[in-house]
Amino acid sequence: MANVPRDLKYTREHEWAKQEGDRVRVGITAYAQEQLGDVVFVELPKVGAKVTAAKTFGVVESVKAVSDLFAPISGEVVEVNGELGQKPEIVNQDPYGKGWMLVVKPSGKGEWDQLLTAQQYEELIAQGGH
Amino acid sequence: MTEALKRTPLYQEHVASGARLVPFGGWTMPVQYTGIVEEHRATRGAVGLFDVSHMGEFEVEGPGALAALQYLTTNDVAALQVGQIQYSVLCYPSGTIVDDLTVYRMGDARYMITVNAGNIDKDWAHVTKSTAHVKDARWRDASDGTGLVAVQGPKAEALVGRLTDRDVTTIGYYRFAHGHVAGVPTVISRSGYTGEDGFELYVPADGTAKLWKALQAAGRADGATLVGLGARDTLRLEMKYALYGNDIDETTNPLEAGLGWVVKPAKGEFIGREALEKIRAEGLRRRLVGIEMVDRAVARHAYPVSKDGCAVGIVTSGSYGPSVDRYIGIAYVETARASVGTKLDVEIRGQGKAAQVVRTPFYPSKVKKPG
Numbered sequence: 001m002a003n004v005p006r007d008l009k010y011t012r013e014h015e016w017a018k019q020e021g022d023r024v025r026v027g028i029t030a031y032a033q034e035q036l037g038d039v040v041f042v043e044l045p046k047v048g049a050k051v052t053a054a055k056t057f058g059v060v061e062s063v064k065a066v067s068d069l070f071a072p073i074s075g076e077v078v079e080v081n082g083e084l085g086q087k088p089e090i091v092n093q094d095p096y097g098k099g100w101m102l103v104v105k106p107s108g109k110g111e112w113d114q115l116l117t118a119q120q121y122e123e124l125i126a127q128g129g130h
Numbered sequence: 131m132t133e134a135l136k137r138t139p140l141y142q143e144h145v146a147s148g149a150r151l152v153p154f155g156g157w158t159m160p161v162q163y164t165g166i167v168e169e170h171r172a173t174r175g176a177v178g179l180f181d182v183s184h185m186g187e188f189e190v191e192g193p194g195a196l197a198a199l200q201y202l203t204t205n206d207v208a209a210l211q212v213g214q215i216q217y218s219v220l221c222y223p224s225g226t227i228v229d230d231l232t233v234y235r236m237g238d239a240r241y242m243i244t245v246n247a248g249n250i251d252k253d254w255a256h257v258t259k260s261t262a263h264v265k266d267a268r269w270r271d272a273s274d275g276t277g278l279v280a281v282q283g284p285k286a287e288a289l290v291g292r293l294t295d296r297d298v299t300t301i302g303y304y305r306f307a308h309g310h311v312a313g314v315p316t317v318i319s320r321s322g323y324t325g326e327d328g329f330e331l332y333v334p335a336d337g338t339a340k341l342w343k344a345l346q347a348a349g350r351a352d353g354a355t356l357v358g359l360g361a362r363d364t365l366r367l368e369m370k371y372a373l374y375g376n377d378i379d380e381t382t383n384p385l386e387a388g389l390g391w392v393v394k395p396a397k398g399e400f401i402g403r404e405a406l407e408k409i410r411a412e413g414l415r416r417r418l419v420g421i422e423m424v425d426r427a428v429a430r431h432a433y434p435v436s437k438d439g440c441a442v443g444i445v446t447s448g449s450y451g452p453s454v455d456r457y458i459g460i461a462y463v464e465t466a467r468a469s470v471g472t473k474l475d476v477e478i479r480g481q482g483k484a485a486q487v488v489r490t491p492f493y494p495s496k497v498k499k500p501g
Contacts, residue, residue, distance in 0.1 A: 037150075037162060037165060037166055037360070038165050038166050038167040038168075040167075040428065040449070040450035040457075041426070041427070041428045041450065041457070043427075059479070061428050062166075063166040063167065063360055063364060063449055063450055063452075064161070064166070064360055064363075064449070066428070066430065085426060089167075
């Protein structure tokens with residue numbers, strides 16, 4: 001079973017979200033990177049871009065597949081992990097740490113509570129991830 | 131699709147090895163064991179073991195076998211000696227491609243052809259119907275009874291050599307010999323689909339697991355690694371070897387695909403000859419070229435290629451090339467845009483990303499050239 005940290009929230013599309021003061025850090029889960037295999041390319045929005053909950057904000061590509069990334073919450077992108085441009089494999093090596101993708105300043109309320117808890121996400125991936 | 135997926139003789143081995151199994155061309159096949167990039171690098175750096183038992187093998191035998199193959203394939207089978215292998219193409223009368231294949235001359239009047247797994251049924255119908263008029267050529271589909279293991283990489287010769295009674299160092303590229311490997315009767319073929327030196331070992335289906343286990347055990351010291359279809363694809367991509375269904379298919383012809391070197395109209399009549407002669411005389415409209423991304427982006431199958439906003443082609447294969455550490459691809463482009471150095475755009479998610487035509491192979495071939 002892939003690692004599912006208790007202090008994070010999750011989307012059904014396998015992104016994680018972490019509350020950091022009034023901001024939210026976003027990445028993909030250990031389960032997601034395992035399923036993808038070797039990540040070879042990550043395309044992220046620029047700082048200042050707006051993202052919308054449950055809409056795509058970027059793309060992650062493994063050797064064989066192209067997958068959309070979905071925003072856990074709506075808001076403005078205030079930080080982007082530029083290191084993933086040159087070293088996309090960090091997403092595989094440290095999905096909850098150095099492999100983070102965005103920091104978002106949330107614009108809406110209530111979206112956070114819509115996200116899955118660690119326990120709900122574990123149940124999702126136990127059922128095959130769909 | 132309700133039809134059950136077929137399994138190779140190594141299916142249980144793959145499950146036990148923890149392979150990720152996926153459907154491919156009607157088969158359940160390992161796409162990776164530990165990771166595509168790692169498996170790719172292990173093949174280039176040491177030796178990779180590939181289950182390619184899904185490939186199809188047909189035998190044709192009898193006084194008419196040569197005539198049948200001459201009529202079916204574009205290359206000149208008469209040039210083939212016993213113990214030699216030839217790459218070739220099956221065409222429709224239109225000159226487009228039924229399949230690509232290798233032809234083995236097993237005896238004076240006995241040949242084996244190896245065809246793509248996803249095309250076995252189509253090819254069987256094609257070869258038997260198209261040569262029904264040829265006397266004394268008996269076809270046999272040996273696919274189900276045959277296992278096929280590829281051993282590829284700089285340590286392949288040493289590894290296979292340790293397990294066989296045959297001196298494999300004397301088997302040249304695109305040559306084969308009979309011998310026992312790990313006690314299993316084997317057609318030891320010096321060939322492959324990776325650009326590395328190595329072998330493809332044809333064995334009876336019921337001996338495949340024994341061979342597979344022996345290669346793993348004996349190969350431990352060589353760093354032998356199990357390699358799935360994912361790395362098989364990136365390895366062949368770095369060589370610009372065509373993959374049927376991606377780069378070549380029923381809508382493409384061998385001349386534009388860069389396979390003109392196996393089209394030999396001088397040998398006499400064959401299916402597609404007239405059409406290919408016409409295409410050659412009129413000049414090629416497009417060519418299959420290697421491209422490298424200039425912008426950071428990954429080209430993929432079916433992405434459009436443009437030049438100054440005008441459509442000039444289409445990507446047929448593309449990915450990250452682990453040994454060249456670049457995003458590379460294969461594309462059909464208009465002949466006027468096919469020369470090395472030409473700047474092109476690949477349309478990726480609605481945006482043009484800069485690419486250019488480059489020399490191929492992307493990675494230098496290490497195959498043991500004919501001496």
